[in-house]
Amino acid sequence: MAWIDYRFDADQLSLRRNETKQAALPAATAAIITDAMTLIDLANPTRFLTLTSRLLPWLAALTAILLLIGLYQSAVAPDDYQQGATVKIMFIHVPNAWLSMFVWGVMSLAALGTLVWRHPLADVAAKAAAPIGAAFTFLALVTGSLWGRPMWGTYWEWDARLTSVLILFLMYLGLIALWRAVEDPSRAARAAAILTLVGAINLPIIKFSVDWWNTLHQPASVMRLGGPTLDRAFLVPLLVMAVAFSLLFVTLHLAAMRNEILRRRVRALQMMQARQRPA
């Protein structure tokens, strides 16, 4: 049973990769590799699970506290002289929009981990981040749309920023579709990693071309809040909300990674049980 324990402790996420590795190597070399595993222990799924189970309650509590503070500050923030109370949508909208791009960055780093180090935890991180990123992007679009109705008089405007966020949303959905299309998780991870990196290169190009397209079609610029010109009364709640939402992402991401690891273990156990059952 030792090999089963080894698998479960160290690297049971990629069953097939281990099988080939162990079959190809003599016993002594395999032992050395198992010893070397202790060096990168921190990144092993079991250590990750114990670490996150301790960390998650604190993170969740911190997120909740910061969110409460941020929401309170947003509620008591003064109305804008032009926009009135609708400016408060900004405190939800801007953190979501910021995270929609940040999550793609996190997925790109995870994609590098998948392709360069072939690390199964990077696969899990990338897979867990995609739906969360899509949700943040969707919320950014919805809150932007609700903000646009009183300000611009329409729910949807083919404004450069809105359009590029919409394309970002489409790319998130494509990535999720890619994850769902394949049964073998490590194979899906590598395909998704390549698409994530291609997206990371393409997103600035898309953003730039949409800007060009928009100035070509609509010379009238929409009113926007410039970052540095933002008053302190708005800036402080906005920053608190941004930190709170980032923490929310970290919490959700770690929880989703835990779930994914456990889901794969359940699947591996079921497969093993099915194999052991007499025919």
Added chain:
Amino acid sequence: MTSLAALIRRDIKIALRVGGGALIGVLFFLTVVVLMPFAVGPDLALLARLGPAILWLGALLASLLTLDRLFMADHEDGSLDLIVMSRTPLELACAAKALAHWLAAGLPLIIATPVLGLLLNLDAASTSAVALTLLAGTPALTFTGMIGAALAVTLHRGGLLLAVLVLPLSIPVLIFGVAASQAAISGPLSFGAPFSILCALSLVSFVIGPLAAAASLRHGLD
């Protein structure tokens, strides 16, 4: 070099001889363009105004239509494994395959453009402007689409997944292709700026496309 030339020759031969690969794209292009007047009405002035956009959309969809066979056919008969294992760098082999695909499926679309321009009431200058932008832009569609085709073949899924993955990536090409055509026909802007960016997009895709497709094939095929 000879192996790449042989690969290109073989792919073009297969595309031209088997199943009408090149002509089916042109036929699809024609059908899309013919459907447009039924959707927007037989107003010649309106069609002339929408002409470049219709031609570009038709070319985009037509190039997407034949793209999922780029690696799939080779995967089915096993020659893709030989290409992956051969001594020729896989990136170059991917680039050669994409070039062959463009010659067989992309170039006929551009040759068909003048005829379709007549249907859309475009004059000679406008039609040649659209054909020129298509000449500069469709390689980018093929080379970025190749990434999606490589991903789809490693996942044994084609069809709609390919479209979902590739279409968002082709937005910049569409924007600058149509912008350059419009600029040449009526626009206040100069033709040069969007056209140069269109060429730049094609050049960037020549680098990214083969690299990503080769990586995907290498990681994805067991």
